Amino acid sequence: KAGVTQTPRYLIKTRGQQVTLSCSPISGHRSVSWYQQTPGQGLQFLFEYFSETQRNKGNFPGRFSGRQFSNSRSEMNVSTLELGDSALYLCASSRMPNTEAFFGQGTRLTVV
Amino acid sequence: GENVEQHPSTLSVQEGDSAVIKCTYSDSASNYFPWYKQELGKRPQLIIDIRSNVGEKKDQRIAVTLNKTAKHFSLHITETQPEDSAVYFCAASKNDYKLSFGAGTTVTVRA
Numbered sequence: 001k002a003g004v005t006q007t008p009r010y011l012i013k014t015r016g017q018q019v020t021l022s023c024s025p026i027s028g029h030r031s032v033s034w035y036q037q038t039p040g041q042g043l044q045f046l047f048e049y050f051s052e053t054q055r056n057k058g059n060f061p062g063r064f065s066g067r068q069f070s071n072s073r074s075e076m077n078v079s080t081l082e083l084g085d086s087a088l089y090l091c092a093s094s095r096m097p098n099t100e101a102f103f104g105q106g107t108r109l110t111v112v
Numbered sequence: 113g114e115n116v117e118q119h120p121s122t123l124s125v126q127e128g129d130s131a132v133i134k135c136t137y138s139d140s141a142s143n144y145f146p147w148y149k150q151e152l153g154k155r156p157q158l159i160i161d162i163r164s165n166v167g168e169k170k171d172q173r174i175a176v177t178l179n180k181t182a183k184h185f186s187l188h189i190t191e192t193q194p195e196d197s198a199v200y201f202c203a204a205s206k207n208d209y210k211l212s213f214g215a216g217t218t219v220t221v222r223a
Contacts, residue, residue: 043216045213048208059113103157105154
């Protein structure tokens with residue numbers, strides 16, 4: 001079956017703009033989590049959605065938001081982009097808690 | 113919230129030697145501890161995991177140990193091979209989908 005799919009793979013944006021990233025989970029997975037990966041910082045948890053509800057949120061400013069649709073696909077939005085938002089954004093889906101999280105290939109965002 | 117610390121940040125080993133990565137966690141309620149491997153330019157992938165009701169788990173050359181009292185867990189790779197070169201992340205979770213990751217260990221296996 002298809003894995004976790006993220007689009008687009010690469011994005012270049014200017015400071016102050018906004019961006020929307022998309023994630024399609026594995027079929028049957030109702031949970032989607034988002035992570036920011038930067039060199040030296042590892043994977044920082046952004047938020048997690050289950051059945052269209054945000055259930056967990058990490059320590060990121062309100063400029064970072066997301067949503068989940070009825071088909072479990074999720075989007076992440078970052079408004080008023082800053083240079084420091086440049087990172088690899090990964091989403092992951094899981095079938096159940098405390099089980100393997102399957103990651104997408106990520107979206108590489110560069111803010112100039 | 114949960115805080116996971118991972119050491120060392122970089123590790124260089126001779127091919128055939130063993131590699132050990134250690135992680136500590138802060139939340140005693142955490143009960144699931146996976147390890148992910150991320151090769152250069154690729155997505156993280158689960159290599160092994162352990163739950164709090166088990167002290168040790170092994171899968172071929174990879175093993176993980178858990179000490180709940182001390183709140184630390186370790187990844188052991190024996191007979192390292194060049195394909196083991198990657199970044200390894202430990203993580204902790206407690207009955208939910210959120211994973212708290214360590215900062216990662218870059219492992220280089222020298223031929």
